[in-house]
Amino acid sequence: MNISHHTAIVKHIATLCGFDYCGIARAAALDDDARRLETWLSKGMNGSMQYMENYFDLRVNPVKLVPGAKSVITLLFNYFPSASPSPDTPRISRYAWGNDYHEVIKAKLKWFLQEMKLQIGEVSGRGFVDSAPVLERAWAQRSGLGWVGKNGNLINKRSGSFFFIASLIVDTELEYDDPVAKDYCGSCRKCIDACPTGAIHENRVVDGSKCISYFTIELKDMLIPDEMKGKFNNWMFGCDICQEVCPWNRFSTATNEMAFEPIPEILNFTTQDWEELTEESFKKIFKNSPLKRAKFNGIKRNLKFISS
Secondary structure, X not given: OOHHHHHHHHHHHHHHOOOOEEEEEEOOOOHHHHHHHHHHHHOOOOOOOHHHHOOHHHHOOHHHHOOOOOEEEEEEEEOOOOOXXXXXXXXXXXXXXXXXXXXXXXXXXXXXXXXXXXXXXXXXXXXXXXXXXXXXXXXXXXXXXXXXXXXXXXXXXXXXOOEEEEEEEEOOOOOOOOOOOXXXXXXXXXHHHHOOOOOXXXXXXXXXXXXXXXXXXXXXXXXXXHHHOOXXXXXXXXXXXXXXXXXXXXXXXXXXXHHHOOOHXXXXXXXXXXXXXXXXXXXXHOOOOHHHHOHHHHHHHXXXXXXX
């Protein structure tokens, strides 16, 4: 068994798949992260996102999630768009401008695992992208791919934070990357000061139950709390404010992935266009879009909230 050769194969496959960064860490329990997550949940900062309380043991220990796991491969995929929306269109988080990233990245992970089996031999594992109990940012940090900033996002020194994070947990022993990724936030507090709902706390804790993304995507109630009136800054789906003000995102470059090319309506629809949109047209135009998560009624609710 040539661990070094196998590691080189993994890194090469990552490049072939179009991933921008690949880091590898030893599969082990995330004890410190477990304590932080437990505290965060106990304070109710997950709001109505009760799914975050599920499978706690699996979330903090990849060996329980994938029996026999030896390595966690973390992959970053750039989604930063080259286009800009019309100034009068309701705002949508950049990650949702193109096709649903779950489907795009899952297909890449499936091919990745197949290639590992083809080139290395008997490899067993599972791929995850924001759809299972995996602490992706913690693993990215452990793999030396960046640090978790004050806004809770993984920040890469060379490229910023507009990345999807994917994980492959495998039973193959590999060479592990240096986990030391220096924190370069320093005394900067731009994200803290810019958050209109006060969701970003001083101690690197983000209160998910106060985030605009939570209210516009995760909250399934038909009423958004009145105390949030006037605080959404025209964000209809998600929010990028804390990333837009982050100095490290001056290094962001446009993605080459065609699947993440913006849907024209997202760039050009005015408030009136959105108001006149029928459910039938919504399902047709956004059938491959992350906007489906909020559903037609959720989008209408959000639009009414930011327009009133």
